[in-house]
Amino acid sequence: xxxxxxxxxxxxxxxxxxxxxxxxxxxxxxxxxxxxxxxxxxxxxxxxxxxxxxxxxxxxxxxxxxxxxxxxxxxxxxxxxxxxxxxxxxxxxxxxxxxxxxxxxxxxxxxxxxxxxxxxxxxxxxxxxxxxxxxxxxxxxxxxxxxxxxxxxxxxxxxxxxxxxxxxxxxxxxxxxxxxxxxxxxxxxxxxxxxxxxxxxxxxxxxxxxxxxxxxxxxxxxxxxxxxxxxxxxxxxxxxxxxxxxxxxxxxxxxxxxxxxxxxxxxxx
Amino acid sequence: xxxxxxxxxxxxxxxxxxxxxxxxxxxxxxxxxxxxxxxxxxxxxxxxxxxxxxxxxxxxxxxxxxxxxxxxxxxxxxxxxxxxxxxxxxxxxxxxxxxxxxxxxxxxxxxxxxxxxxxxx
Numbered sequence: 001x002x003x004x005x006x007x008x009x010x011x012x013x014x015x016x017x018x019x020x021x022x023x024x025x026x027x028x029x030x031x032x033x034x035x036x037x038x039x040x041x042x043x044x045x046x047x048x049x050x051x052x053x054x055x056x057x058x059x060x061x062x063x064x065x066x067x068x069x070x071x072x073x074x075x076x077x078x079x080x081x082x083x084x085x086x087x088x089x090x091x092x093x094x095x096x097x098x099x100x101x102x103x104x105x106x107x108x109x110x111x112x113x114x115x116x117x118x119x120x121x122x123x124x125x126x127x128x129x130x131x132x133x134x135x136x137x138x139x140x141x142x143x144x145x146x147x148x149x150x151x152x153x154x155x156x157x158x159x160x161x162x163x164x165x166x167x168x169x170x171x172x173x174x175x176x177x178x179x180x181x182x183x184x185x186x187x188x189x190x191x192x193x194x195x196x197x198x199x200x201x202x203x204x205x206x207x208x209x210x211x212x213x214x215x216x217x218x219x220x221x222x223x224x225x226x227x228x229x230x231x232x233x234x235x236x237x238x239x240x241x242x243x244x245x246x247x248x249x250x251x252x253x254x255x256x257x258x259x260x261x262x263x264x265x266x267x268x269x
Numbered sequence: 270x271x272x273x274x275x276x277x278x279x280x281x282x283x284x285x286x287x288x289x290x291x292x293x294x295x296x297x298x299x300x301x302x303x304x305x306x307x308x309x310x311x312x313x314x315x316x317x318x319x320x321x322x323x324x325x326x327x328x329x330x331x332x333x334x335x336x337x338x339x340x341x342x343x344x345x346x347x348x349x350x351x352x353x354x355x356x357x358x359x360x361x362x363x364x365x366x367x368x369x370x371x372x373x374x375x376x377x378x379x380x381x382x383x384x385x386x387x388x389x390x
Contacts, residue, residue: 079385157354157372162382166359166370175356 001030005049009033009064012052016065017142018198019218032067039063066143079163081213081242084262086122089240093208094129096238101133106207108197108231109215110139113150113190114159117182119211120189121172138204140195147192153182198223201230208236213264214244221252228253232268241266271389272296272313276306276329277321277350286319286350289377293390303327307335314341317389319380320367322351322358330365337366346387350375 009029010021021029030045037048040060052060097103107116116139123135141147160169160180173180195204197215210231216224231241232255241256242265243249249256249266256266273295275286280301287297298315300306302324309315318336322329329349336342348369349362359370369383384390 161372162379165386166363170356170359170363178354 001026001045005045008049008052009068012061013065013068016061017069017196018220018223019069020220021068028068033064036060036063036067066145069141069143069146080245081211081264082118082122084265085119085209085242086126088262089209089265090122090126092238097133097208103133103135103209104205104207105135105137105209106204106211106234107137107139107190108195108210108212110141110147110150110190110192111143112146113139113153113182113192114155115139115211115213116150116190117153117186118163120186121168123189124172124186135189137190138207139190139192140204141192142194142196144194147194150190150192151187153187155180155182197227201234204234206236207234208239209242210235210239211242213242214247216247217244225253229255232256235268237268239268241268270294270296271316272298273317273319273389274298274300274306274309274315274345275319276300276303276324276332277319278302278324279321282321286380289380290319292377293381293384295389303329303332303335306332307339310336310339310342310345315345317384317387318345318347319371320347320349320351322349322353322362330362333362333365333367346389348383348387 006026006029013019013021033045033048037043037045040048040051040063042048042051048060051057052064093103105119107119110116116137119137123130139150141150154176156179160173169180172183172186174183212231216227219227228249235241240259245264250258254269257269259265259267273290275283275290275297277283277286278301283299287299290297298309300309304327306318307327320329320333329351333347336345336347343366346368347366348371349367350371350373352373354372362370368387371379371383381390
């Protein structure tokens with residue numbers, strides 16, 4: 001692919017989603033966009049680039065952005081954050097929310113559903129403590145394709161195998177032609193919604209816990225700060241924010257501070 | 270150093286598994302079928318067993334059932350590693366005393382994750 005085409009596709013993705021395609025991720029353009037080109041009966045990426053240049057067709061721009069913002073993830077990817085959610089964040093919420101018995105959790109980069117479903121499974125395992133509670137998990141993502149897969153809840157062996165103990169897999173999944181489908185009671189715990197992190201958060205409501213892992217790394221510093229400040233505004237004062245292993249609030253915003261001894265978890269400052 | 274007995278009739282699979290497990294600091298032993306594995310366990314119980322299902326002479330499930338009746342045979346953590354990937358096989362294995370189940374194909378990250386989940390790492 002020519003540097004001009006790489007630049008063109010990167011600019012489209014940046015403009016429409018805020019995500020930055022760094023040079024070391026340029027190889028992804030090729031593998032992700034070739035299927036888009038084929039779907040639009042354009043044989044090669046050069047033709048896709050030409051089509052975009054000659055007419056700013058909305059469907060092309062949408063598909064390009066979507067293809068570049070979908071990530072493959074595993075259930076219980078990195079067990080650390082889920083352990084911290086179950087062992088530290090949930091016990092304190094069970095106490096502090098005992099009067100209202102309501103809990104709202106936002107997965108801000110839900111992708112194909114693995115993270116919200118991992119949380120649902122944890123909550124399902126705590127069902128006896130949550131009897132009579134109203135728990136809501138909202139999963140948002142910029143990609144329709146990812147959200148459709150999330151709603152479908154059908155995963156490959158590779159996706160379910162790594163993070164899930166076999167007993168958990170047997171309990172919450174059924175097998176379909178070599179793939180694994182999440183059980184209906186887990187699927188129903190999550191509401192999905194297409195959402196761009198650069199858009200207004202005002203319609204989303206207030207959250208007790210926000211997972212925003214492995215997505216800020218793709219944004220520019222100023223966008224990162226702005227997103228985190230707006231997350232703060234949607235969050236209860238004693239809420240918790242989970243970021244990815246390579247992400248931090250330090251040097252980005254003063255809205256959050258790290259919680260001592262809970263790596264990757266932050267509280268409103 | 271913890272020991273893992275690798276049971277598989279494929280020499281190539283044993284070699285791949287051995288390399289992965291040695292990188293994770295395990296001492297490894299090998300057996301090419303269930304009978305060999307049983308003999309190895311009678312001589313000395315390993316901490317973990319990575320176990321194929323389909324093998325000549327004695328298959329993995331039969332080996333597991335025998336193992337669990339041996340003195341001290343309930344101690345080793347047994348992780349199946351097989352192409353038998355359907356729910357019925359998995360349930361049968363768990364009922365027979367398997368601790369975990371890896372569906373082939375596997376890679377080092379799956380091995381590491383599963384050995385971590387069962388507390389061998």
